[in-house]
Amino acid sequence: MAKVADNQENLKKCICGGCPTYGQCMKDKMEGLFCAKGKSSCELEKNGCLCGACPVASENKLDRMYYCESGAAE
Template identity: 45%
Template sequence: MKSIEDSQHHFDICMQGNCSSCPSYPQDSGEGLFCVRGPSQRPLQKRGCSCPECPIWIENGLSGMYYCMKPAKK
């Protein structure tokens, strides 16, 4: 997988109608760009994921979703 730069530009794209308008997004957390920065510090519930509509997701050929959530413990 290509590495995606942790930049303000990419954060802004994430916050322009992608993570920011997703029903699962941790509101008022200031977090984002989870596909690069890793999951939220908050416990979250799956309420849908907007990543597949995000230009970063599409342009980088990502395939995952719910990057804001920590992987479930087995």
């Protein structure tokens, strides 16, 4: 599986900002696009994941969730 490109275009498509798991800490640090950039530096409580509905996921054939917890796609 190809690595997800860490670029502005993908960052704009990332829907993490609307996710119930996306917390204030992530917001403050302007984190996102975890599938490319790697996991969050914030403590997180899993409340659901929107990655399955994200265009970056479908375009890159991602099949995992919670990239904010587990880090970048291989």
